[in-house]
Amino acid sequence: MSDEQAVVCEGLRYSFGDTVAVDSLDLSVVSGEVFGLLGPNGAGKTTAIRCVTTLLPVPPGTVRVFGRDAATERMAVRRLLGYVPQQLSADSGLTARENVALFARVFDVPRRERRERVAQALDAVGLTDAADRMAGTYSGGMVRRLELAQALVSAPRLLILDEPTIGLDPIARTGVWEHIMAVRAATGMTVLVTTHYMDEADQYCDRVALMHQGRVRALGTPESLRADLRARRADGSAPTLEDVFREVAGSGLVEDGGEFRDVRRTRSTATRVG
Amino acid sequence: MCAVELQKLRHDRTELYTRAIQPALWLLIFGETFTRIRAIPTGGVPYIDYLAPGIIAQSAMFIAIFYGIQIIWERDSGVLTKLLVTPTPRAALVTGKAFAAGIKALIQAVVVIVIAALLGVAMTWNPLRLLGVAAAVIFGSAFFACLSVTIAGIVLTRDRLMGIGQAITMPLFFGSNALYPVAVMPDWLRAVSAVNPLSYQVDALRGLLLGTPAHLPLDFAVLVLAAGAGITAASSLLGRLAR
Numbered sequence: 001m002s003d004e005q006a007v008v009c010e011g012l013r014y015s016f017g018d019t020v021a022v023d024s025l026d027l028s029v030v031s032g033e034v035f036g037l038l039g040p041n042g043a044g045k046t047t048a049i050r051c052v053t054t055l056l057p058v059p060p061g062t063v064r065v066f067g068r069d070a071a072t073e074r075m076a077v078r079r080l081l082g083y084v085p086q087q088l089s090a091d092s093g094l095t096a097r098e099n100v101a102l103f104a105r106v107f108d109v110p111r112r113e114r115r116e117r118v119a120q121a122l123d124a125v126g127l128t129d130a131a132d133r134m135a136g137t138y139s140g141g142m143v144r145r146l147e148l149a150q151a152l153v154s155a156p157r158l159l160i161l162d163e164p165t166i167g168l169d170p171i172a173r174t175g176v177w178e179h180i181m182a183v184r185a186a187t188g189m190t191v192l193v194t195t196h197y198m199d200e201a202d203q204y205c206d207r208v209a210l211m212h213q214g215r216v217r218a219l220g221t222p223e224s225l226r227a228d229l230r231a232r233r234a235d236g237s238a239p240t241l242e243d244v245f246r247e248v249a250g251s252g253l254v255e256d257g258g259e260f261r262d263v264r265r266t267r268s269t270a271t272r273v274g
Numbered sequence: 275m276c277a278v279e280l281q282k283l284r285h286d287r288t289e290l291y292t293r294a295i296q297p298a299l300w301l302l303i304f305g306e307t308f309t310r311i312r313a314i315p316t317g318g319v320p321y322i323d324y325l326a327p328g329i330i331a332q333s334a335m336f337i338a339i340f341y342g343i344q345i346i347w348e349r350d351s352g353v354l355t356k357l358l359v360t361p362t363p364r365a366a367l368v369t370g371k372a373f374a375a376g377i378k379a380l381i382q383a384v385v386v387i388v389i390a391a392l393l394g395v396a397m398t399w400n401p402l403r404l405l406g407v408a409a410a411v412i413f414g415s416a417f418f419a420c421l422s423v424t425i426a427g428i429v430l431t432r433d434r435l436m437g438i439g440q441a442i443t444m445p446l447f448f449g450s451n452a453l454y455p456v457a458v459m460p461d462w463l464r465a466v467s468a469v470n471p472l473s474y475q476v477d478a479l480r481g482l483l484l485g486t487p488a489h490l491p492l493d494f495a496v497l498v499l500a501a502g503a504g505i506t507a508a509s510s511l512l513g514r515l516a517r
Contacts, residue, residue, distance in 0.1 A: 053359045055516045075361050083359045089352030093282040102278050106362040134285065150356070 004031040004066070006158050006190035007052055012061035014047050021047040023214030025061070031157075034184065034191040036201040039211030040249045045194040046086065048211070049162055052192070053083050065158060079107075082151030082189075086162040090146045092136030096127055099135055100149050107154035121153040124186075125179045141172025145179060152183060159184075161193040165200060173197070177204055198242040208241075210248045217248045279374030290378075294385045297333035301326065301389055314454045319484060326390040326397070327479035328452030331472055333386060334379035334411050338418035339443050341375050342426030342435050349515045350432075358516045364509040368423060372505060375419035376412030383411045387483075396484070403482045406490075410482070413497040414475035420504025427511025452476050471500040 007029040014022040022044040029035040037045045050056045051063050054074040063070040065077045090099050100121050104114045122131050125145035130138070135146060144164060151159060161180070165173040181204065184191055195201055201208050202222045210218040210225075218225055222241050229239045229247060283290065301322065308314060309321040316324040348354040357367055391397065398404070426435050447453075449466035450473040456464055467473045474496040481488020 050517075055355060055358060055513075078359055078361045081359055083356055085352040085355045087350070087352030087355075089356050091278075091282070091353060093285055094278065095285075098278070098281050103356075103360070106357060106360040106367075108361060154360075 005029070005064070006031045006033075006066060007035075007192060008062075008064045009048065009052070010062050012048065012051060012058065012063060014044075014051060014056060014059055020214055022051070025211075025214065025216060027209060027216060029158075029190060029192055030207075031066070031190050032188050033206040034181075034193065034204055036205035036208035037192065037194045037211060038196075038198070038201055038208055038245060039194075040245075043211040043249075044214040045211055046162055049160055049192070049194065053081060053160060054078055079154075080157045082154060082156030082159045084144075084147045084151050084159075084161045084164055086166065088140070088143050088147070090135045090138070090143050090150065092134065094135060095132050096122065096135055096138070096146050096149070097131045099146060100153050103150040104153045109154060117153055117155075121149040124152060124183050125149045126175075139172070141168050141175055144168065144172070144176050148176070148179060148183075155187070156189060158190045158192060161191065163194055163196065165195065165197060173200065180204075198240065198245055202241040210245060212249050218244065279371070280377060283378065290381060290385075293333070293337060293378075293382055296336070297329045297382070297386045298389050300329045300332070301386070301393060305329075305393070315458065316455065317486065319486060320395075322390075322393060323395045323397075323484055324480070325453065326386065326395045327483050328450075328476050329390075330383045330386045330407075330411065330479055331414060331450075331476045332447055332452050333382050334415045334475075335418045335446065335472055336443060337379050337382060338375045338415040339422050339439050339446075340436075341371065341419040342422035342424075342439070343432055345371070345423050345426045345512075345515065346430070346432045346435060354512075355516050358513065364512045365505060368420065368505050368509040368512060369416075371423070372416035372419045372501065372508075373412065376415040379415035380408055380411050383407070398483055398485060406482045407479055410475055410478040410494070410497060413494075413501045414471065417471050417497065417500040417504045420501065420508040423508040424504065424511055427508065427514050430515065446470060446472050450476060471496060 005028050007027065009025050009027040012022055012025040013020070025044070025048055027048070037048065039045050047056070051058050052065065052070060054070050054077050058071040065080055068076045068080070070077050094102070097118060100118045101114065104118050109117050119128070122128050125148050127142065127145055127149060130142065135143065138146060159180070164180070165176055168176065177200065180191060183189070193205070205222060207219070207221055208225065209216045220228070225244045226239055226241060229244050230236060233239065305322040305325045308325070312321070314321055314324070345354065358364070387397065422435070422439065425438055429435055429438065445466070449463055450470050451467060452472065456467050456473070459467060474493040477488050478490055478493035478497070480486050481490055481493070
């Protein structure tokens with residue numbers, strides 16, 4: 001693993017009206033690692049990610065992706081990214097192959113290589129046999145893998161996944177993660193992921209950042225975060241990453257964060273995959 | 275982008291069939307009835323002939339004006355977000371969508387022309403003129419599709435877009451020369467018609483299909499400029515949808 005920085009956020013701040021979603025966020029993701037961004041609903045994870053993906057203008061602060069500024073060099077940044085949003089975003093009116101081919105085209109994959117690259121991407125997520133079925137007939141786990149193929153066809157250096165396993169059954173979750181890890185092992189790409197599943201973060205992430213109310217409250221490897229909490233515990237019992245999360249986020253739910261639309265979106269994603 | 279829309283259409287053709295019903299009814303019921311009444315001065319052309327190009331333009335506009343709904347659906351489903359994170363310029367995405375709307379409208383136009391021919395409308399079969407018809411249909415639809423996407427970019431929700439779409443289609447349709455000549459309109463409606471791209475589209479279609487007097491260079495200039503302006507406006511507002 002090199003020391004090159006895949007993502008650097010400095011003093012990033014973003015607010016929707018009066019609600020400050022991301023508050024002076026400093027974050028750096030090292031090239032080649034799997035970095036988990038955790039936190040309760042409304043913690044600012046998705047907003048931070050949308051700044052990195054150039055979807056939101058970067059207000060105060062800077063965001064750099066492999067040294068490129070996300071505010072001034074948007075096109076250069078976009079070329080480096082693969083992005084899987086929270087919603088199930090494959091087009092159900094197209095076959096899997098057509099879905100992936102579309103992204104090969106919009107990412108300027110040279111015409112001669114397209115067919116080959118599309119086949120490779122589908123193969124990498126284990127969908128070769130179902131490639132010519134309509135995406136509308138896919139199960140939730142298959143749609144997620146298809147979206148992964150869409151994001152991978154451009155051979156991104158940074159893969160951004162926003163709650164990739166939301167609403168999936170345990171077997172489908174494992175399937176999605178195994179494909180992510182296999183591609184990462186083969187290509188050395190960097191993965192930035194948000195999730196609510198602490199067991200996933202513990203198992204697959206090299207480092208995690210726990211966000212709460214727009215700020216990073218804890219940062220480190222899952223092991224070091226657990227060890228830190230254990231040292232602070234009076235009885236010295238072994239905590240899980242979920243206990244760390246609980247301590248950071250507090251027991252109270254955040255009532256003022258997150259838009260209604262975000263919640264509705266999450267629910268509808270869950271409904272569609274369920 | 276354009277090719278993708280057509281792939282979808284190939285998988286599910288229901289849309290094409292159902293879309294053909296409305297213009298067919300206009301021609302059959304409205305057209306046949308008003309041809310008998312002879313209430314509208316058409317300059318010697320049978321009314322149904324006069325109406326046919328208007329219906330082509332109208333049906334194309336009705337497809338295009340709700341195109342923004344699809345954009346909002348794509349926004350809600352995350353498809354748009356993913357497309358906006360690619361290095362493809364927004365203008366290229368919008369242009370692709372706009373011309374996909376144009377192609378759909380073109381298929382629709384073919385259906386209307388066939389129906390019109392069956393009803394005995396005397397139209398040209400000169401291939402060059404038909405090519406002109408195709409161009410007028412595509413540019414007109416591209417404009418209305420972009421108008422719709424622009425409105426989508428401003429109002430951001432499906433319900434509001436539906437409301438606005440409903441509110442503007444009828445004024446655009448009745449405030450044009452699709453059903454009756456500009457000459458019979460009151461002055462204020464003439465003013466509406468003069469700034470309504472639909473009027474120029476109908477004028478071009480009528481001139482090309484029926485050989486009635488038309489202002490083809492002006493018509494095409496207006497249509498191309500309108501489509502260009504629409505693409506510019508829509509692509510500058512597209513980013514708003516991803517926030």
